[in-house]
Amino acid sequence: MTEELDLTQQDSDAGSEEVVLTPAELIERLEQAWMNEKFAPELLESKSEIVECVIEQLDHMEENLKRAKKGDLKVSIHRMEMERIRYVLSSYLRCRLMKIEKFFPHILEKEKMRPEGESSYLSPEEFAFAKEYMAHTEAYLKNVALKHMPPNLQKVDLLRAVPKPDLDSYVFLRVKERQENILVEPETDEQRDYVIDLEEGSQHLIRYKTIAPLVASGAIQLI
């Protein structure tokens, strides 16, 4: 799309990093982040710089299309492409919101415990959403049920009540960079720990817990 499109010539600046991405690479990164988010059982890091860049790009494309002459076919094809990108972007954000709603006490707890240097799992808007959601849920439970209970039962510990994300669930993955010496823990009592190497381009089905840090670093793509 953007290779032949001579209406957009600029490269996008990836926010906090100094890397300059072509639009095609940006879209590919968005799709990868989208697929990772869809298949991971827990909330991944927030890629807000990609989101911002994509929104910028979409705005530019919209402006350019307005200026272009009414050559029907090209305009409608570009519009279709824009719709597709918009869908991927909103699906990505929706997936994140669904996970926030599902695991809100654990996510907020993780944010509180996070050491200063690491990047956040939540964008500022998502953080505000999570806090409000928690406040609303607590208020709702209190008004509907808890205030009618005897005084010593009026607390519900949401951290224990809400189920944790299941990190033991199995995920399909494709290896992008070769990895060595991944320690795989046993599933049953008869097996023992063993060590595997991941070849580039190979595909595996493995427990999420084993490869969670690799997903975060980008060496692995969930499919």
Added chain:
Amino acid sequence: MSEAYFRVESGALGPEENFLSLDDILMSHEKLPVRTETPMPRLGAFFLERSAGAERDHALPQGSKLELPLWLAKGLFDNKRRILSVELPKIYQQGWRTVFSADANVVDLHKMGPHFYGFGSQLLHFDSPENADISQSLLQTFIGRFRRIMDSSQNAYNEDTSALVARLDEMERGLFQTGQKGLNDFQCWEKGQASQITASNLVQNYKKRKFTNMED
């Protein structure tokens, strides 16, 4: 992902049931035969048929057999076994285990306690010596029955499925429904109805409330 409301799913098959899950609440309400190891003062009044020879203070004598729901038995069970000792229900014992290993498909799991898998998984908390066999038997039963469930759920489109679902327990019924939903969604997409905007199922229920109720 396009649903408006995400229910809390059952955690019974994992290490611990989920506090907020309705399925788990229903599951843990099933009863379990239990024997008391210590006398329980003043509880004899609740179990009148057991304390037939009741003393003055209606104590429940040691060794009496009761049927308690799972949540109560779990709460009272202690590793040093001072209060309760749990007996396994019939379907998790050796006799039925051999039936399951012979052919798992013919058994009516709905009759055997509608929460066969969940209840069986939570039973493993009671440290019975047969735990390894029970877990193996649960797993093999599921493996034996799964293929038929998957087959029937993916190929029964727009028909009455009550005959197919009658002998499945609750967890298997959930699986069946997921399969049906996937099939229906796919057919919808093929017909091109996937891009039609329909009313959310949460909103569809609003009409049933009277207007006066909404003013509170």
